[in-house]
Amino acid sequence: MVSEGAVGLSADEIDDLARRAQDGDRDALERVLTEIRPRTLNVCRGVLPYNPDAEDACQEALLNIATKIGSWNRRGRFTTWTHVVAVNSARSTYRRMRNQAVASDALQNDNPDPRTTSVIAGTRLDLLEAMETLEREHPQYVEPLLLRDVYGMAYEEIAEQVGAPLGTVKAQIHHGRKLVRPLLRGSA
Amino acid sequence: MTRLLAAVAALALLASGCSGDDDDLRTGGAGSGGSSSPPTSSASPATPDGGSTKPDLDLAVSEPREDTNYPEVGDPGVDALHYDLALSWTPDTDTLDARETLTFRSTETDDSFQLDFGEPLEVSSVTSRGKDVDFAHQGKDLVVRMPVKKDRRYKVVIEYSGTPEPVDVPVQRSDFNQTGFTITDDHEVWTMQEPWGAHSWYAVNDHPSDKAFYDFTLSVPAPWMGIANGDLLSKEEQDGQTVTRWHLAEPAASYLTTLAFGDYKQTDLTGPRGMPIRIFTPSDEPGTIDGPNLAPAALEWLEKYLGPYPFDTFGIVVVPSNSGMETQTMVTLGNTSYTLSRPVVVHEIAHQWYGDTVTPADWRDLWMNEGMAMYLQAMWESEQSGRPLDITMDEWARSDNELRQYAGPPGDYDPDKWGDDNVYYSAALMWHELRQRVGDDRFFEAVRGWPASQENRSADRETMEQFFEDSTGEELSDFFDDWLLGERTPSRS
Numbered sequence: 001m002v003s004e005g006a007v008g009l010s011a012d013e014i015d016d017l018a019r020r021a022q023d024g025d026r027d028a029l030e031r032v033l034t035e036i037r038p039r040t041l042n043v044c045r046g047v048l049p050y051n052p053d054a055e056d057a058c059q060e061a062l063l064n065i066a067t068k069i070g071s072w073n074r075r076g077r078f079t080t081w082t083h084v085v086a087v088n089s090a091r092s093t094y095r096r097m098r099n100q101a102v103a104s105d106a107l108q109n110d111n112p113d114p115r116t117t118s119v120i121a122g123t124r125l126d127l128l129e130a131m132e133t134l135e136r137e138h139p140q141y142v143e144p145l146l147l148r149d150v151y152g153m154a155y156e157e158i159a160e161q162v163g164a165p166l167g168t169v170k171a172q173i174h175h176g177r178k179l180v181r182p183l184l185r186g187s188a
Numbered sequence: 189m190t191r192l193l194a195a196v197a198a199l200a201l202l203a204s205g206c207s208g209d210d211d212d213l214r215t216g217g218a219g220s221g222g223s224s225s226p227p228t229s230s231a232s233p234a235t236p237d238g239g240s241t242k243p244d245l246d247l248a249v250s251e252p253r254e255d256t257n258y259p260e261v262g263d264p265g266v267d268a269l270h271y272d273l274a275l276s277w278t279p280d281t282d283t284l285d286a287r288e289t290l291t292f293r294s295t296e297t298d299d300s301f302q303l304d305f306g307e308p309l310e311v312s313s314v315t316s317r318g319k320d321v322d323f324a325h326q327g328k329d330l331v332v333r334m335p336v337k338k339d340r341r342y343k344v345v346i347e348y349s350g351t352p353e354p355v356d357v358p359v360q361r362s363d364f365n366q367t368g369f370t371i372t373d374d375h376e377v378w379t380m381q382e383p384w385g386a387h388s389w390y391a392v393n394d395h396p397s398d399k400a401f402y403d404f405t406l407s408v409p410a411p412w413m414g415i416a417n418g419d420l421l422s423k424e425e426q427d428g429q430t431v432t433r434w435h436l437a438e439p440a441a442s443y444l445t446t447l448a449f450g451d452y453k454q455t456d457l458t459g460p461r462g463m464p465i466r467i468f469t470p471s472d473e474p475g476t477i478d479g480p481n482l483a484p485a486a487l488e489w490l491e492k493y494l495g496p497y498p499f500d501t502f503g504i505v506v507v508p509s510n511s512g513m514e515t516q517t518m519v520t521l522g523n524t525s526y527t528l529s530r531p532v533v534v535h536e537i538a539h540q541w542y543g544d545t546v547t548p549a550d551w552r553d554l555w556m557n558e559g560m561a562m563y564l565q566a567m568w569e570s571e572q573s574g575r576p577l578d579i580t581m582d583e584w585a586r587s588d589n590e591l592r593q594y595a596g597p598p599g600d601y602d603p604d605k606w607g608d609d610n611v612y613y614s615a616a617l618m619w620h621e622l623r624q625r626v627g628d629d630r631f632f633e634a635v636r637g638w639p640a641s642q643e644n645r646s647a648d649r650e651t652m653e654q655f656f657e658d659s660t661g662e663e664l665s666d667f668f669d670d671w672l673l674g675e676r677t678p679s680r681s
Contacts, residue, residue, distance in 0.1 A: 002363075
């Protein structure tokens, strides 16, 4: 069977499609959205293990990508940029769901199965919550830290993506880790 | 409906040959045209014995086993040798009327045997040597209460009808979560079976360790037509119905079958050594489709690395799915830009060697198929784009830990995440590493040697690992264990 579609087109071909989409080619936009959907969903699943939540986040991400495609700076890979949009969409889905959950007082289950339980009880709850805390004091740390430690992206790629010098990005990740570590489950 | 059933029964009789019905199980009922209805096209190239298409059933003897991850599907008591399927589709009522003639070897002595069979279908009779046999259809199991002896061969005829439904499969993929018989809004039919959708439309030992021959007689109101695996022996219009007969000349696992009913047009291409290639696309599809037209060139490219294409015919059928499937000799591709793309065509054709001629004997070893197909696809893409393969592999290596964390190591994956990216990318990366370790010459000699050494069989990882060790002359136990069972990416060269 074919793989899910993460490498349907080469990165160069996707960049090319995205440039045409930026220039107003609607077919290219549609095509590039189809191409990146599987990997966008994978990114969302990375932080939202419950599939329907990841699907919601993925939908939101694709909508954001379609409407904000003009803000891709064409320096880095288009897929890297969509990665960042997807991470942010997953986080905003999380925030929305958390607020709903708090409102309905649904935080009761101690040991839920992350595959069958919505995000409020998912395994990455601590991580997302830590990101919320980090964002309040140091919003600029959040994106580099997630890209590095959750998605394993190279420092150079992150620097290119967030438009900051390499040294700055490394320092942000370093400081971010120190702040976040005590907030994560299982940390001493 | 009764009239239709009778027509199906008559067709099936023609298809399975009228004489010697149950007497000679070694050769009987193997889809040879009855003398009253000779095939309109010439015989399958695999059977040059004067127009007969009777397969040698000994070639379909398998060692069926219980699956490590999914023991509830398949039954090691049955070794299917030949499925002769006469299937009639009525779009107006979404009804499938069927007569299945199954020849099998029993692997044990028992007072019954068991097949997988879709719950929504209604069995009207099971007969053996013309006599009714008692049966029970509970859930997805069809239990036939017929005493069987170890290593004896039997033939049963199962008549059934109904509206088949696809079955759930344990995947977390965006492109599908059910497989098997799928009915479109226009009442057309397409199927993809991997890992176990076959039993949604016929009674089958639905496990990759059991290979069998197939004949299909497909009937649907004209101008629609039915498409399945193998060689198209004939296509005729009879009483407003298009009747097509298909013969698969080499045994196949059930997940590698395909079935489609719809309004199709046929485009003929020619492959290596003059091999016929038939492309079936929806009639309303404008123009030609880029990916499938690559088939001859893709076959030629793959033969450089894998040796001669292992079968006698090739084709592609395009269906309204979001996935693509290496169905044996007749690849099934979804009608999306991705699944019709050239890399996907290369991937599915690569599976004809890695997956089809040699098939994993256990779903635990799905990586044996997908890793190599993915690696060959990456090699082809690299050649086309000029982007060095090493860069792609470095890219894949970067997400490897994430894939292992999400779905488990490729050789010991989370059973709820069948067919996830780990069996594709992590296993492909493993082959790339092996290539660095043993060098191109030894690597490609082994890659080419493996499918040929296991032609038409199912094999497990132990057999494959042993072959690669013998062929390359390297001790590779730790290498394979690290890559297949490691929770994290092993160190790379």
